[in-house]
Amino acid sequence: MAQEEQKQSRRKFLFSLGIIGVIIIAVVTFARDMLLYLFPPKKEKKFHKYLVGKRGEIAVGKAKEIKIGKTPVYVVHLEKEYKVFSGICTHLGCIIRWEEDKGRFFCPCHKGIFDKTGKVIGGPPPRPLDQFRVEEEGDLVFMYVKNKTRGPWA
Template sequence: MTDPSNSHDMESEGGIFTPVGSRRTFFTWVSGAIAVFIGVALAVPLLGYVISPSFKRRKKFWKAVGRVEELPVGEPRSLDYVVTEKDGWMETKAVKAVWAIKQEDGAVTVFSPICTHLGCGFRWNPEDSQFQCPCHGSIYDTTGKVLGGPAPRPLDQLPSKVEEGQLLVLYKEFKSGLTEQVEL
């Protein structure tokens, strides 16, 4: 004998039953799961596309900073140039400077313009023939060696090369305050 009170449970709108609910409920769950799956499948690559530039290290390029023949021997020169930096989605133009010194044999040494103590910009003092940092008094000679003050390491030398008379520099920055060079 059929219990009339169960008739509503047994006859859902579609009139077809499963042990755990109506076929409509089952299809609702399946459609929901498919929608979530498609959403995640689309979102993951999109998210990667949006945020991945933030994690990429800035690309570095050789930059022409001046003609070697114009550099005096033994006298450091500050050479400026403009770079376009791409950091994530941000693209900015910045003026960078390096210190270049031509040796007797024509070889050129290029230094980062950043003091290795806490990152101030240092200057060349021609009277003392020294690089001097105004912040805490670090002093370097023309080879970058520390002569005085709190600088923990010599000046950071930058990769450089000469092509068709042009001095090319690969600009890099390093962490300040450390005894060894750690590139940023």
């Protein structure tokens, strides 16, 4: 009899221990999720910063081509600021070129034309050239390119 009671008592104890364990795991998980929600971890840098020129290197109204990887981008010196445009046409993705004598961009594929501010002034492109964020620090001009590195779930 006493042995039977001892077995039952042990069973109850183990059952209670299991329940308490599950409750502790649930509370700890909930608390961790709440903390992550309230204080999200600092995200990775979202942009790459590239030096694209020095102040005074490009005359006002002119552009300079540089390559980011294999992709051309154009740094344009407008009257009050620098702009950096993608060298990819917004029509079907051909590579544009800067026409120095005309002060504009030209896409040879379907004769798309963009002015020095990236605005479409001729041909089929549906929208202006894509622009990159630009910042000047002292005499240097930097552009920022979105970091496309993603995790395996993206």
